[in-house]
Amino acid sequence: MMQEKNIVVIPGDGIGPEVTSAALTILHAAAGRTGMKCNCATHLAGGAAIDVHGIPLPPETVAAARAADAVLLGAVGGPKWDSVAPEIRPEKAILGLRKELGLFANLRPVKVTAAMSDYSPLKPERVSGVDILILRELTGGIYFGKRCESEMIDGVEHAWDTEQYSVPEVERIVRMAFQAAAGRRGKVTSVDKANVLASSRLWRRTAGKIAPEYPAIQLENMYVDNCAMQLVMAPKALDVVVTGNLFGDILTDEAAVITGSIGMLPSASLGSGTGLYEPIHGSAPDIAGKQIANPLGTILSVAMMFRHSLANEAAAVLIEKAVEKVLAAGYRTGDMMQDGLTRCSTNEMAEKVLAELQ
Ligand code: IPM
Ligand code: MN
Secondary structure, eight states: OOEEEEEEEEEESTTHHHHHHHHHHHHHHHHHHTTEEEEEEEOOOTHHHHHHHSSSSOHHHHHHHHHSSEEEEEEOOOGGGTTSOGGGOTHHHHHHHHHHTTOOEEEEEEEOOGGGGGGSSSOHHHHTTOEEEEEEEOSSGGGTSOEEEEEEETTEEEEEEOOOOOHHHHHHHHHHHHHHHHTTTSEEEEEEOTTTOHHHHHHHHHHHHHGGGOTTSEEEEEEHHHHHHHHHHOGGGOSEEEEOHHHHHHHHHHHHHTTSOGGGOEEEEEOSSOEEEEESSOOOGGGTTSSOSOOHHHHHHHHHHHHHTSOOHHHHHHHHHHHHHHHHTTEEOGGGOOTTSEEOOHHHHHHHHHHHHO
């Protein structure tokens, strides 16, 4: 009997609709080839939802996401909504979905194959073979702590945010890191700022307490400033990196760019319920609607969806292999174009991947 899965698709803003539409053709093809049927329903979030409903995350989108097997998201945000009130900014849609769906773990794999190492701003020998999995805590820390937009203290305006972590919040993400490392090279780097911050000292203590549960895995503690440096000096030494919300946000952008194109990188956000999958590149409003965006980050996010939420490893591998072959054959979107290669539009790139699937 054909297995059926229900997917909520949130195209969002900017290049989001183009890259999700391209990735959906791949989703349906890979499902079909592996005896699965995916029913996709489109919902609004971000600026697109502000335009229609006046809010970035309508309750019906949250309800649909909760009931689905997985969510595929393009990107949200753009200059059009820059002047809306802070509490209804498009970004609130992503933060709200993470909180509502309990998506406490963000998985951002960063891989550099030999063919890709030419695009890196770093020397090819330094990046070729990089294979890092960054696990970012996603529903805690300073992004969700108490804040104040404006407060007068002694006649001077202040604003503040607070960084707070609890032991259980740290335990669950650190355990996930150890489990991931067991299927990889056996090393976890826990990143904090324990020389200054109390919340980081709790983080480091908690990681240290979990470590004996996984005797085969090596735990290394690293300060975040040092990690920022190691990512460009010796990225091959990193295997699984686990860190809090703010440090993870910054380090994942840095890690992404050493691959040469942020347009290639997928992500998965996981918790106890529905998982959410999105490329990490954002809405790129300057190139929206031009059919030049790289759909591979979204296509590879669909592969992660098959792996982590749809229990279909075969479809995940099929997509990842197809993407490798298309790149090896020299097809590129504008962000990765070089002399002697073949330029593709967003949809043409998806068609090339599709051809490799069939
Ligand atoms: C990301 C983004 C988001 C974040 C924004 C859009 C709220 O930068 O997913 O990394 O900071 O988490
Ligand atoms: Mn970010």
